[in-house]
Amino acid sequence: MPIELYLNVALGGVLTGLVYGLMALGLSVIFGVVRVVNFAHGEMMTLAMYAAVMLFVYFKLDPLLLMLPIMATLFLFGYAMQTAVINPFITRPEHSQFILLVAIAIIMINGLLMFFGPNARNVLVDYAYDSYQIGPILLDKVRVIAALAALAVAAALFAFFRYAPTGKAIRACADNNRGALVVGLNVKRLYALTFGLGSACVGAAGCMMVLLVDVTPMLGPTYTLLAFVIVIVGGLGSMGGALLGGLLVGVSEALAGLVLTPSAKSMVTFALLILVLLLRPQGLLGRKA
Amino acid sequence: MSGPRRAAPGGRARVLLGLLLALLMLLPFVVNPYLLSVLTLILYLAYVGQAWNVMMGFAGQLSLGHSLYVGLGAYVSAALFVHYGVPPALGFLAAILVALVFGAAIGFLAFRFGVSGVYFALLTIAFAEFTRIGFDHFDWVGGSGGFFLKVAQRDYNDLVNLRGSPEMFYYLLLAMTAGCFLLCHRLMQSRIGFYWLAIREDQEAAQAVGIDVFRYKMLAVMLSAALASLAGVFTAFFNNNLFPFQIFGIEKSIEIILGPIIGGLGTLFGPILGAFVLTVLAEGLRGTMEALGVVLPGVKQVFYGICLLFVIMFLPHGIWPSLRRRLGLDSDGRR
Numbered sequence: 001m002p003i004e005l006y007l008n009v010a011l012g013g014v015l016t017g018l019v020y021g022l023m024a025l026g027l028s029v030i031f032g033v034v035r036v037v038n039f040a041h042g043e044m045m046t047l048a049m050y051a052a053v054m055l056f057v058y059f060k061l062d063p064l065l066l067m068l069p070i071m072a073t074l075f076l077f078g079y080a081m082q083t084a085v086i087n088p089f090i091t092r093p094e095h096s097q098f099i100l101l102v103a104i105a106i107i108m109i110n111g112l113l114m115f116f117g118p119n120a121r122n123v124l125v126d127y128a129y130d131s132y133q134i135g136p137i138l139l140d141k142v143r144v145i146a147a148l149a150a151l152a153v154a155a156a157l158f159a160f161f162r163y164a165p166t167g168k169a170i171r172a173c174a175d176n177n178r179g180a181l182v183v184g185l186n187v188k189r190l191y192a193l194t195f196g197l198g199s200a201c202v203g204a205a206g207c208m209m210v211l212l213v214d215v216t217p218m219l220g221p222t223y224t225l226l227a228f229v230i231v232i233v234g235g236l237g238s239m240g241g242a243l244l245g246g247l248l249v250g251v252s253e254a255l256a257g258l259v260l261t262p263s264a265k266s267m268v269t270f271a272l273l274i275l276v277l278l279l280r281p282q283g284l285l286g287r288k289a
Numbered sequence: 290m291s292g293p294r295r296a297a298p299g300g301r302a303r304v305l306l307g308l309l310l311a312l313l314m315l316l317p318f319v320v321n322p323y324l325l326s327v328l329t330l331i332l333y334l335a336y337v338g339q340a341w342n343v344m345m346g347f348a349g350q351l352s353l354g355h356s357l358y359v360g361l362g363a364y365v366s367a368a369l370f371v372h373y374g375v376p377p378a379l380g381f382l383a384a385i386l387v388a389l390v391f392g393a394a395i396g397f398l399a400f401r402f403g404v405s406g407v408y409f410a411l412l413t414i415a416f417a418e419f420t421r422i423g424f425d426h427f428d429w430v431g432g433s434g435g436f437f438l439k440v441a442q443r444d445y446n447d448l449v450n451l452r453g454s455p456e457m458f459y460y461l462l463l464a465m466t467a468g469c470f471l472l473c474h475r476l477m478q479s480r481i482g483f484y485w486l487a488i489r490e491d492q493e494a495a496q497a498v499g500i501d502v503f504r505y506k507m508l509a510v511m512l513s514a515a516l517a518s519l520a521g522v523f524t525a526f527f528n529n530n531l532f533p534f535q536i537f538g539i540e541k542s543i544e545i546i547l548g549p550i551i552g553g554l555g556t557l558f559g560p561i562l563g564a565f566v567l568t569v570l571a572e573g574l575r576g577t578m579e580a581l582g583v584v585l586p587g588v589k590q591v592f593y594g595i596c597l598l599f600v601i602m603f604l605p606h607g608i609w610p611s612l613r614r615r616l617g618l619d620s621d622g623r624r
Contacts, residue, residue: 037407085602092605094407095351099550099601102543106594113587217587221539225418228411236407263433264426270419277412278402 004136009254015143017250019208021243022150024230026201032237033174033194039101042223043108044199048074048206049215056123063123067207071200078199082192112217120214146208153204170194229273235286302618313463317456325455331568332462338548338560339469340516346555348509349489351410354417356541358388358514362521363531367438368430377522378449384518392514396507421537438529451526458527473557551600553607562609570596
């Protein structure tokens with residue numbers, strides 16, 4: 001019996017981990033290209049989660065249907081933020097960028113608090129308690145759907161960067177900024193696009209996450225930290241690394257919650273981060289700087 | 290003293306500093322208890338900001354987990370006091386020792402393994418968060434339920450056991466802040482200070498001219514950790530209660546670094562000015578909201594965030610460097 005229990009928990013962790021991975025993918029893409037660490041990343045996800053909750057409550061719309069409009073909204077949000085506020089900070093030192101994004105995070109957290117109050121909210125879809133059974137293994141339907149949606153969005157993003165001309169141009173910016181300027185790419189616009197795409201990713205992740213956890217305004221910093229851990233573990237700037245890191249963190253969290261106590265699960269996550277930073281600072285799939 | 294010497298601080302700066310100190314010493318006689326608590330908060334943030342500034346402002350190592358050292362200092366001194374009756378006048382030594390060990394361990398691991406920049410900052414966050422969750426499950430000091438010190442009667446001031454009136458705590462903190470200021474002033478003019486400056490500006494160049502970069506970075510981290518742990522001792526006995534999420538939280542680390550960055554990174558007076566500006570801003574917003582009858586939670590912090598945004602956008606080097614120029618105190622370099 002215990003083996004099956006562990007297997008069940010680990011698979012649940014894999015599914016949650018894919019959603020984590022998508023969230024972290026946004027952070028990784030932004031850092032990889034714009035070279036700014038988005039310290040308001042978790043807050044952006046919280047914003048998307050509230051959007052999903054509100055639309056669900058008022059219009060009874062399934063968060064998965066809402067994914068595209070919410071992604072579009074977050075895209076515009078990220079695009080505008082990069083253009084208006086972050087662009088002048090690209091050449092500034094890290095601590096300066098950090099304070100800027102912390103200020104944005106403070107405004108977002110407390111703006112949400114003003115509008116929605118401190119209480120936890122959730123989305124209860126009618127399939128919330130359904131599950132799939134494969135032999136001895138039970139999988140929550142919401143987790144399966146969320147994980148599949150996360151994979152789909154991640155695949156779309158991979159394809160965009162690989163095949164779309166704009167995606168290629170963005171990669172050129174990341175590889176060689178000066179070269180990109182020389183061949184006439186509009187780097188500022190591409191940076192804004194990238195920040196928008198990263199935000200759209202985290203928006204999609206928010207729509208799925210809202211199926212799995214309750215949302216409060218204070219959730220932001222926790223997920224910002226979690227996204228950092230994941231991208232560092234996987235390799236900052238590496239897209240595959242973000243997904244791998246998400247999987248690792250999801251599984252280790254789930255198992256730690258079972259073996260230790262649930263409240264100690266993030267200790268394992270941070271221990272993982274410290275180990276990776278010391279032994280392989282560029283992350284599991286990262287390239288050496 | 291060996292090493293290159295700078296011109297003595299301008300006479301004008303000295304006079305202003307003396308006036309400020311005299312003002313801070315006299316204020317408790319005229320202000321009400323609320324204002325005294327605000328002044329104490331300002332001094333606390335100034336002190337702990339100065340401690341952080343040693344590491345980041347002087348030596349250029351960005352720590353985003355400084356709440357770790359504050360929390361360790363607080364828990365070590367409080368646990369020794371509660372469990373073994375060791376007065377904080379002795380316990381602070383143990384607090385410093387533990388902070389030194391942690392600072393040395395993190396510094397050693399990071400600098401030996403070549404973790405730097407954003408990665409170093411995230412490593413410091415990771416250690417602070419790891420410790421926070423560890424203390425959540427550390428039952429000897431109350432776990433997540435909190436650790437409490439007996440609140441003593443306040444008819445006399447006992448500096449050895451740190452039991453006494455708010456005025457006593459205020460003057461203790463004033464002495465700590467002044468001492469830290471003097472120490473930093475001395476350091477900046479010493480060989481060590483110039484080595485740090487060289488490392489901050491260009492580590493490879495510093496290495497090339499023969500500075501033992503590893504050693505001086507370790508020194509900065511350990512000194513900064515030790516200074517921060519004393520702030521923890523103060524907090525433990527001033528507040529009489531400790532919660533891991535409150536003292537080790539990332540919010541606390543952010544609070545520590547806001548003052549020096551807003552005030553002026555790497556300057557001596559920046560952390561003090563930044564602490565003053567931010568506390569007055571926060572308290573002023575609170576007062577304004579109360580006067581306007583706004584009870585909505587979050588409004589104050591939104592304004593606070595907006596102000597922070599504007600300061601960092603338009604005064605990238607902090608308030609003090611531009612203010613200093615206007616006051617005509619710019620004669621002697623980076624003071």
